[in-house]
Amino acid sequence: MNKRTYTISELAQEFGITTRTIRFYEDEGLLAPLRDGQRRIYSPRDRTLLKLILRGKRLGFSLAESRILFDMYDPANGSRQQLESYLQMLDEKNNSLEQQLRDIKSMQQDLEDARVRCLDALKNTFSPNPCGDSA
Amino acid sequence: MNKRTYTISELAQEFGITTRTIRFYEDEGLLAPLRDGQRRIYSPRDRTLLKLILRGKRLGFSLAESRILFDMYDPANGSRQQLESYLQMLDEKNNSLEQQLRDIKSMQQDLEDARVRCLDALKNTFSPNPCGDSA
DNA sequence: AAGGTGCTTTACGTTAACGTAAAGGTAATG
């Protein structure tokens, strides 16, 4: 059976972030863990949300954007106006993801080129260390 | 024949950024345009660098990181120490790009799911406008 | 010469996403 709950520091450690960060996400309305007395208890769902926040961050999403995506999870209670703005945002995000895919491809090529140049420069670097050039 | 030079506002307009931003990149050591008197003149190469900066930003690179990548363009004048740190950074950046690729795939799936939910919600939304429910 | 256009420098302001410290509650442990 899976562990059903997590403490804040467990999550912080698992994801390599600080507890301050997790509390900040809560302040921003992205998480709403239960409480045991005054202590926060995180459910597997909270943990998933946290993972999604971090994935968003790796893709350059702001916390506000991630929150909107979370709000979109059940759109049934949104007005027509709201829903259309959701659809527009989804479309824009999709476009920017496609752009990122193109950017990654060309960036990977550039990084590879840079790597070759570095390796070449290293090959031509006479060791300036005291080991002696025994060849 | 290509236009050989650009003014700051030409570049700003082309890339949809402000002149302040371009000057800021210069302050940060990413650009070094020539001068005509006190005015900046940008070469095709400057324009390319600007494009690379913006591509980097779309992928979450900081300006400092982009500058290092620029510094890496001719690594011949770097120490062994320097070169090895370059290689390490290139490796890390590569890893994070691969991670971003995975993130984009799953994010695209999630966005598509959200789109379906939104469309569904829209379909079930009785027009609250005054057009009358003529069916 | 008066005004407009587009550039310049200088400098203070702003926002997101936390960092960091202070002061204190509570539960287990020696």
Added chain:
DNA sequence: CATTACCTTTACGTTAACGTAAAGCACCTT
């Protein structure tokens, strides 16, 4: 029962990447 470990709130501080004036030069036009 005092210490340790882990949690809490409150609040001010920090950094990157610009935004936003303010004040002025240089050239062109009317």
